[in-house]
Every structure is written in structure tokens, then in C-alpha cells.
Amino acid sequence: MKRLFDTGNAAITEGAVMAGCRLFSGYPITPATEIAENMSRRMPQVGGYYIQAEDETASFHICIGGALGGLKAMTATSGPGYVLFSDPYGWAIGSEVPVVVVNSQRVGPVSGITGAPGQGEFYLSRYPTHGGNFETIVLAPAGVQEAFSMTVEAFYLAERFRTPVTLLADQIVTDGLESFDLPENEEELRAMGLRVIPGKAHAGPCFYPATSEIDIPPVRLGRNTGGACSDWTPTEEGYDTEEVEAQVKHAYRLTRKVLDHRDLIDRYEGTCLEDDPDVVLVSYGSPSRVMASAVKKARSLGLKVGGIRLKSLWPFQDRLFARRAVYLTVELNLDGQLVREVQRAAGGSAVHFIGRCGELPTAAELVEAVIGLSEGCFPAPKLWERWAW
Amino acid sequence: MDRWARRWLRERKIPSTACVGCGLGQVHKKVLMAVEQLKLGVGDVVWGTGIGCAGRQTFNTWKGDNFAGTHGRVYAIATGLRTALPDDKKIILTVGDGDAFGIGLSHLLHCARRNLGVAVIVADNFGYQSTGGQYGFTTPLGCVTDSSPYGTREQGWLQNDIDILTLLKDAGATFLARHSSFEGQNAVDSVVKAIDNRGFSLVHFIYPCVTHFGAISLGSRDKEAVYRWFERLFQDGGDPRFRSGVYHDARGSRPEFAASLREWTERVSKENSTTTGKRFD
Ligand code: SF4
Numbered sequence: 001m002k003r004l005f006d007t008g009n010a011a012i013t014e015g016a017v018m019a020g021c022r023l024f025s026g027y028p029i030t031p032a033t034e035i036a037e038n039m040s041r042r043m044p045q046v047g048g049y050y051i052q053a054e055d056e057t058a059s060f061h062i063c064i065g066g067a068l069g070g071l072k073a074m075t076a077t078s079g080p081g082y083v084l085f086s087d088p089y090g091w092a093i094g095s096e097v098p099v100v101v102v103n104s105q106r107v108g109p110v111s112g113i114t115g116a117p118g119q120g121e122f123y124l125s126r127y128p129t130h131g132g133n134f135e136t137i138v139l140a141p142a143g144v145q146e147a148f149s150m151t152v153e154a155f156y157l158a159e160r161f162r163t164p165v166t167l168l169a170d171q172i173v174t175d176g177l178e179s180f181d182l183p184e185n186e187e188e189l190r191a192m193g194l195r196v197i198p199g200k201a202h203a204g205p206c207f208y209p210a211t212s213e214i215d216i217p218p219v220r221l222g223r224n225t226g227g228a229c230s231d232w233t234p235t236e237e238g239y240d241t242e243e244v245e246a247q248v249k250h251a252y253r254l255t256r257k258v259l260d261h262r263d264l265i266d267r268y269e270g271t272c273l274e275d276d277p278d279v280v281l282v283s284y285g286s287p288s289r290v291m292a293s294a295v296k297k298a299r300s301l302g303l304k305v306g307g308i309r310l311k312s313l314w315p316f317q318d319r320l321f322a323r324r325a326v327y328l329t330v331e332l333n334l335d336g337q338l339v340r341e342v343q344r345a346a347g348g349s350a351v352h353f354i355g356r357c358g359e360l361p362t363a364a365e366l367v368e369a370v371i372g373l374s375e376g377c378f379p380a381p382k383l384w385e386r387w388a389w
Numbered sequence: 390m391d392r393w394a395r396r397w398l399r400e401r402k403i404p405s406t407a408c409v410g411c412g413l414g415q416v417h418k419k420v421l422m423a424v425e426q427l428k429l430g431v432g433d434v435v436w437g438t439g440i441g442c443a444g445r446q447t448f449n450t451w452k453g454d455n456f457a458g459t460h461g462r463v464y465a466i467a468t469g470l471r472t473a474l475p476d477d478k479k480i481i482l483t484v485g486d487g488d489a490f491g492i493g494l495s496h497l498l499h500c501a502r503r504n505l506g507v508a509v510i511v512a513d514n515f516g517y518q519s520t521g522g523q524y525g526f527t528t529p530l531g532c533v534t535d536s537s538p539y540g541t542r543e544q545g546w547l548q549n550d551i552d553i554l555t556l557l558k559d560a561g562a563t564f565l566a567r568h569s570s571f572e573g574q575n576a577v578d579s580v581v582k583a584i585d586n587r588g589f590s591l592v593h594f595i596y597p598c599v600t601h602f603g604a605i606s607l608g609s610r611d612k613e614a615v616y617r618w619f620e621r622l623f624q625d626g627g628d629p630r631f632r633s634g635v636y637h638d639a640r641g642s643r644p645e646f647a648a649s650l651r652e653w654t655e656r657v658s659k660e661n662s663t664t665t666g667k668r669f670d
Contacts, residue, residue: 044654045661047655057465071472088462224454
């Protein structure tokens, strides 16, 4: 095991290399540029290819083409580029092409501030393309070590589910420097709970079985199997069709293959949940690290508080919010995205929201909010009071 | 279906769903004739298409491997695919004029710049016909279409001093040709050269759409009248932009993108091999 002191971007790069990624295509954008730079150095070293694309749309499509030819592929961007992924996302989801997509979220909307973190693509990562009738798999790292491990896992899930998998990070995670462990052999990798599976080719003849089965290798082109894939509604043989029945089967497959195998996807970390706390903080990514400090501090003050850190965002883990409590989501945005989903999942429980735009909240602010909520009133003395849910 | 078609095409896709009288089938057939002339097998070719009449009518007709990209994106998909596939695997893209010269133009120019080893066959029907007949980037000036009821007035890629093939040549394409769909062996020869080229080739085919362009812009759905109008475009002594034949032949003058990327990568990996690059699977 190697111990390195480096950025989340470096960890993502090494995770991809280890997972077998041999094609990276990207387009420079802060704060994800460093991933492209690292990949331009690392890919040729390991016999892989770095292609700097003409735009984000191209970068994802180049990855799709590489994956169709049998290469494990990854692209990385930030919000303004992520929105341009909409077109290829649909293609990759519809044709069931495994590609790993990294989004280092920065504050928005639009270009916003290049070097400030944000969490504005929570819903966009659920619905990254048009048309509906699909599910997405999204993982959210909160630190450098996790940036490494989740990248490896993203490739694993992409291959098993034959779908694009998104790593929804943020600028603090990808730019942040931390020490992390880098396994040097397969045993060490396994000891970390990580698996790498080889990319396989589907021999046909059925391409889109209307089942929720996974582990069906994806369509590969160039092997003379009669493989076919397109953006149109496919029949089971890959023909394009205008038949609604075929679309229903396709939609069934794209949604159920994900929803019926949640055990492979769902990940979260609970803090102090054992004694059914009155107040539960909820977050993902960088804010969850502040949240952890706040929970610890509030506990030391005798408050019955706990924390839920979502490590996988989509499909949303509704079951985590079945317990009656007062929930408080902590997010890097002011419009409140995660809070809406928690509110939906939590049923009758009260759900509140603390949002910050472009910077993290402080642990003291969170503790203050927890004190207020424990006493039955949400104090909201600052900007976010207007967004109290 | 004749035996010849059965050799290359999926029975399910014959006959084509193109309108009766459409020139698209003539373009498609020339590509198949070129494939045969090159003595390629079904497994030697991956066939990509885009959206619109040219995409929809050629997707999955080819017996071998097929793909169709969203509008204009097939060139970027082909860039990744070319990188992943061995040199001897041919990639042929049959696309429309809107796909290639409109929404996909940036990707197309970048393929030319990189000299990507693909043969792009542009089947140009002078506009967006599968959506009902709107003007495109090669529609002749003054043409009445569904979206130019008073006649087109925008500079196109084939008017005045502008020719899209010159632009592609300057971008780095290594083989370019232009034909009408109703030509014979000379058009097949161009496609043969395009497919054979280890680099970026594009053959621009202009073909008659009877249903929309014919009916709306030319005022006739009559196949003969429409074909005669198109034939006149390519007549000797006519508009030089509608000259049949090879426009630019620089085959072999520049390295093919994916092959040189592979060579270079091999060299770098030998010189910089690291243990941390190991993949555990
Ligand atoms: S609309 Fe025009 S181009 Fe399209 S298939 Fe019919 S005749 Fe051909």
C-alpha cells in the first residue's frame, strides 16, 4: 500500500487507471481540468489514450465510441460542461454503454465562480437527459480517499449495470489535498472492499432483453457479432422501431435493472443513529464533513442528534428517512435540492434546510440550528431563514 | 430482394422505408458496390449513421455491426471507436447534410483536422426533409421551403465563393469528392478511394428528394421532372461547384489519427512504464 498526499483529482485519476480505464476524453474546465491533465500523463504510461475533445459533447461521445470498441472510458467536467453532457448521456443510457462521468460541482448557475464549490447538479445528475424512463446511478465522495475508491466502484457498477455511472464530487473534494492509501496489488485492493471486473463483449443476438437482469455484457462493435445500437427505440435485436410496446420494454429494462439491484448501489454512513435521535442532519460531499463535526459537538452538549451522509445519491435511499425525526439537510446551494427529496421520502417528519452558496457552513452554525430544532423552533437567524422548510 | 442485396443487407430492412422515387437508395447502393469492389467482408466494416432521412434509412441495414448517433454526433462517437478498433477495421458513416454540415460540423472539421480514419458519405437532399422540408445549409438560394416561404436568403455552404469541400480540405481532410446520386462507376470509384484511404475521407452525394424538396421547392413530385432538375445541376459547363469527381486527393500524405496515437502511446508506455499503472482484474 502506498500512502500519498495529493488531491481528489489525483485520487480519481489513480482509481480510474486501476479500474482499467484506458480512454479518457475531456475538455478543460475548472475545477476538473486537473483530472484531464493527470490523465494525459497517466493514460499513455499504461497504454491508454487521452483525447482532448473539441467540446464536452464530443468528449462524452468519444468515450461512448471507445466503450463500444471495448475500452473502459471516463470523462470529467464541472457544471457548465455537465449540462452539455445531456445529449451523450441519453445515448449511453439508452444504448446501455458503460462510461464513468465525473462532475466536480462548482457554484452556479452558469459559470458562477470557477474556484468555489457548489451542489447544484443533484437533480441534474438524476435527470441528465431528456425523455425520462430511466434510472441513474450516482455516487458522491466526501474526501480524497473516497474519491479514489468511488472511482473504482463507479467502473465496477458501470460494467455490471452497463450504464453510465456518475461520480458527483465538488470542488473541495477534487481540489482538496489529503493523504490517501493507494493499493499496489489486487489483495490490497480487495482488502479495501474494491473490485475490478474486466470489460466484456456481448455476443448477441438479443440486445435489449426486457428484464431487470444485470451482468449482461454490453454491445461491442467491430467484432462482427451484428451488434447494433442507436438512439432510437430498439427492438430486442437492436432494430429501431416506432412501436410503443418496444419502448415500454426498453423503459422497463432501463428502470428496473437499477431499481431491482439496489443492494449493489445503496451506500450511506450514519452517525449516532442508534438511540433514535430527535434531530437528524443529512448531507453529502464536502458539507458532510462539517456535519460530522457538528453532530459530535452537539452530542457533547447533550443533544440527541445524528447524521446521515449519503454516499450514493441516486437511486434515492428513501428507506433512510422512514424514522420519525426532525431532519435538517445541509447543502452547498441556496435553492435546496436534497431537502426536497428528503421531504418527499420522510413523509410526515419535519424537514428543514440550511444552504450555503459557494462556501461551507460552519459547524457552529449547524450546532446552533440543532439547538433550535431540539427546542422546537428553527432559529434561522441568518440568510437561510428565508429558506426554512 | 436480389442475392446481391442479401449478401450485404439485413432482410428485415429491405425494402427501405424511403419514399418511392427517393435518390437515397442510389447513394446507399454505391457504398455497397464500393465495399464489394474492395473485397471487404461484412465483418470488416462498422457502419455508423446519424439522424434524418439519411440516418434512419441506413441504420441497421448493413448486415454487420451498426450504430446511429444523435444528430451530428456520430463523428465524435467514431473518434472513440476508431481509437479502440484495429487499423484494418473500416468505419463508414452515412449521414445527411444537416447532420454533417450543420449540427455536426464542428465534430466533422475536427475529424478532418485529426485525419481520423473514417469514410463519411454525406447524402445531401438540400435541406431537412425528414422533418417535413425546411431549408438547410446547401439549399440553393431563393428556394421556397417550409421554413423559407419567401425563398431562402441565407448564404449556404455551396453558394457564391463558398464550398464546404474547400473548408474541409483546409481543415485537413485527405480525400474529398462530389457526385450526384445517379452517376455510375465514377461515383463508386470515389467511394472506393474514400473507404480505402487511411485517413479522413468525405464523399458529398447530392440526391433528389421528391417528397419535400421536389414538391415544395421545385413544384413537382414527378420523379422525372425532379431528376431532370438535379441532372442539370451537374451538367458540363454549369456551376463549377457541382462538378462531379474527386476534389482533393491527398491520401497517405498525413498520418491517420488513431494509428499514430496508438504508436505514440506504445512508445510512451515503454519509456515510462510504472507499476502503479497495473490493472487488477
Ligand atoms: S422525405 Fe425526401 S429524402 Fe426523405 S425519404 Fe422521402 S424522398 Fe427521400
